[in-house]
Amino acid sequence: xxxxxxxxxxxxxGGLGATLWGAATGPLHRRAVAQNLASAVTAPALLLLAQGxxxxxxxxxxxxxxxxxxxxxxxxxxxxxxxxxxGGQSPGGRxxxxxxAAYGALVVVVLCAVTGPSRAMVKLLVVGVLLVAGNLIASKxxxxxxxxxxxxxxxxxxxxxxxxxxx
Amino acid sequence: MRPxxxxxxxxxxxxxxxxxxxLWLVLIxxxxxxxxLVGAAVSLLGALAARAGRxxxxxx
Numbered sequence: 001x002x003x004x005x006x007x008x009x010x011x012x013x014g015g016l017g018a019t020l021w022g023a024a025t026g027p028l029h030r031r032a033v034a035q036n037l038a039s040a041v042t043a044p045a046l047l048l049l050a051q052g053x054x055x056x057x058x059x060x061x062x063x064x065x066x067x068x069x070x071x072x073x074x075x076x077x078x079x080x081x082x083x084x085x086x087g088g089q090s091p092g093g094r095x096x097x098x099x100x101a102a103y104g105a106l107v108v109v110v111l112c113a114v115t116g117p118s119r120a121m122v123k124l125l126v127v128g129v130l131l132v133a134g135n136l137i138a139s140k141x142x143x144x145x146x147x148x149x150x151x152x153x154x155x156x157x158x159x160x161x162x163x164x165x166x167x
Numbered sequence: 168m169r170p171x172x173x174x175x176x177x178x179x180x181x182x183x184x185x186x187x188x189x190l191w192l193v194l195i196x197x198x199x200x201x202x203x204l205v206g207a208a209v210s211l212l213g214a215l216a217a218r219a220g221r222x223x224x225x226x227x
Contacts, residue, residue, distance in 0.1 A: 057196065119193055122193045123193050123194060126190070126193060126194075
C-alpha cells in the first residue's frame with residue numbers, strides 16, 4: 001500500500017460506489033449520467049494504480065476505458081434519445097460531471113509531473129485528453145446538446161447547424 | 168484541375184499518416200526498427216481509411 005494505491009482505492013470505493021448506486025436507482029436521466037461518470041471515475045483510478053504498482057503497462061487499461069466509456073454513453077444517448085427528451089427533467093448532472101473531469105485532469109497532471117518529460121508522459125496526456133474530452137462530449141450528448149433527440153433528429157441537427165452559423 | 172486534386176489527396180493522407188504514426192510511437196512500449204516498420208504500414212492503412220471515411224461524410 002502506498003499513497004497512489006490508497007488514493008485509487010478511496011476514489012474507487014467512493015466514486016465508483018456512488019456512480020453504481022446512481023446507475024442502479026432513480027430516474028432514467030440520472031442513471032444515464034451516472035453510468036457516464038462511472039468510467040470517468042474509474043480511468044483515473046487505473047492510472048493511479050499503474051503508478052502505485054510501478055507497472056506502466058497498466059496505463060493501457062485506462063486508455064481503453066477512456067476511449068470506450070464515452071462511446072458507450074453515446075450509444076445510450078442515441079438509443080434512449082426519445083425517453084431522455086420526454087422525461088421532462090432538467091438535464092442536470094453538470095456539477096458532478098465537471099467535478100469528475102477536474103479530478104481526471106488533476107490526476108493526469110500530477111502523474112505527468114511525477115513521470116517527467118518522456119514518451120510515457122505524452123501517453124498520459126493522450127489518455128487525459130481522451131478522458132476529459134470524451135466525458136464532456138458524452139455528457140453534452142446525454143443532455144441533448146447535439147440536437148439528436150427523438151425522431152426529429154435530422155431536423156434538430158439542421159436547426160442547430162443554422163443557429164451555429166448565426167452565432 | 169486533376170493534378171491539384173491529387174496533391175490535395177496526397178497531402179491529406181500524409182497529414183493523417185503523420186498523426187497516426189505519432190500516436191503509434193507514443194503508445195508502443197519499446198521503439199525498435201520492426202515496430203517502426205509495422206507502425207508506418209498500419210498508419211498508412213489507417214490514413215487511407217480516414218480519408219475514405221471523411222469523404223463518405225463530406226465529399227469535396
